[in-house]
Amino acid sequence: MKFATILVVIEVGGTIAFAMSGLLEAIRKRMDIIGVFSVAFVSAFGGGTVRDVLLDRRPLFWIQHQEYVWLVIVLALTAPLWLKTSRHQMTGKAMEFADACGLGLFAISGATIASSAGMPPLVSVLMGAITAVFGGVSRDVLCNQIPKVYHDHSPYTLCAVVGCAVFLGLDALDLAPHWSTTAGICTVTGSRLLAVALGLKLPAWPAVKYNQD
């Protein structure tokens, strides 16, 4: 019970963080309220929706848990107010933290769902990464920019991949689900926070001077 409560708290925090990232980007692009809500919605639920469609699971996460849709609606309607009154720098740090928590929870929940559906480890890791990252990718596509997670060279998807691998490895060793889940989430969130704190960057490919034409 207590473990489940912690997961719900993280889930709410992660959903808010993901929705806020879409909301801020949409405001920056000067969208109207419908655009702001739509981009926030896709940022929060896009990853899980794509995972469920690929695995053919229904009902979708946000259809089963309508309270999260209401949460995003309220957020879209009130956020400007909230953003105005909050201290911005503090909010930025809080957002990074909530986003890293969401990354961890969404990645491990995606891997758990795929694994329970009988998917092999490689596919489960991919599904965990898709769940955690595809909302942000869709947000950037709707905002007409190259997906930030592909482009800013800060480790993000990689943290999700590593954490999912840790989770599946421990799960294969028959560790109690509580522990493997906790270890997985902590690996993702911890490595992500560390990467941000240390300003780690993924190496770029050497720019091959390749002329396709």
Next chain:
Amino acid sequence: MKFATILVVIEVGGTIAFAMSGLLEAIRKRMDIIGVFSVAFVSAFGGGTVRDVLLDRRPLFWIQHQEYVWLVIVLALTAPLWLKTSRHQMTGKAMEFADACGLGLFAISGATIASSAGMPPLVSVLMGAITAVFGGVSRDVLCNQIPKVYHDHSPYTLCAVVGCAVFLGLDALDLAPHWSTTAGICTVTGSRLLAVALGLKLPAWPAVKYNQD
């Protein structure tokens, strides 16, 4: 029978209007005939396809009604001719009208389908809006621009949302389907035409000077 005929007429008109919006955008981006057809196709059928995939309904609308695919093919092949010979200003007004009709029909049909599939009201409204709007969103993503419906501040999706709510409300009151459907479509189409005629604009979010980095 007569009511069904009216719906088919609106459906054909709406499909033509949606396909034309994609066609014109693709021509403007100087795409070739395949690009013009593809964007017209996605504009016309994208919304219903996403709805059916999210609700796990098969066969898809355009697979069940191939005559609409042929309609878009003929349109893509003949439209330049047609556009050249028609009076442009008149065409623009006719397009706005047909588009508003399509918006109404597609929104209410989406909400009806979701509601019949046992979805709760909130999800049915979202499905109505997705059916009506997602084709245009996909069109703009393929044309590499921010979705117009998120960005031009003219009420569009909002009309669909309000009309779907009216439809579901009347339906909950056990009004005959004919009447609730008619009222829903008229609300969407009427409010959209009014918004265009009066040049109504949705308020933008105050541009919060928020520095995410």
Next chain:
Amino acid sequence: MKFATILVVIEVGGTIAFAMSGLLEAIRKRMDIIGVFSVAFVSAFGGGTVRDVLLDRRPLFWIQHQEYVWLVIVLALTAPLWLKTSRHQMTGKAMEFADACGLGLFAISGATIASSAGMPPLVSVLMGAITAVFGGVSRDVLCNQIPKVYHDHSPYTLCAVVGCAVFLGLDALDLAPHWSTTAGICTVTGSRLLAVALGLKLPAWPAVKYNQD
């Protein structure tokens, strides 16, 4: 048996060519390793995934054949090395050839799958084209540019459409599957190679001076 082996060889070659096209585009956009892998993955498997989702087939192609996912992973990790040491002009020609083979195989396999699922000819041709082309379209959307296949006016999708029609026509005449498949693939690949060699261009629509606003 021998025929099946040839098909696998083409499939591997086509998958590599499609993945490489995404990989090169992602490197050009200066993405990190995760972005490079993601875009390569979507380029290689996007078309087949959309086809399977539209037809409601599971498991997806790349879930059933994980070896192809490993192939793309290895490709993403080693390609820069490989690109550096290879002669670039030769690579470009080899890529065009492999891409044309992939186009042929993916188009005909998509049409075969749709046709076996009981789809009518028009839908089977569309599914063949979607299988062959949608990976490239997704690649360009993720790289924030207008899909090249809609825009460069070189016949590509059209070759797939014509080849699928040839395949379905011969199939309807009760030709042995071996022959109709071979004829279909050769039509797609041959016409594509011819189009590239001769520098054929699809005519653009006359730029109608149409003012939508």
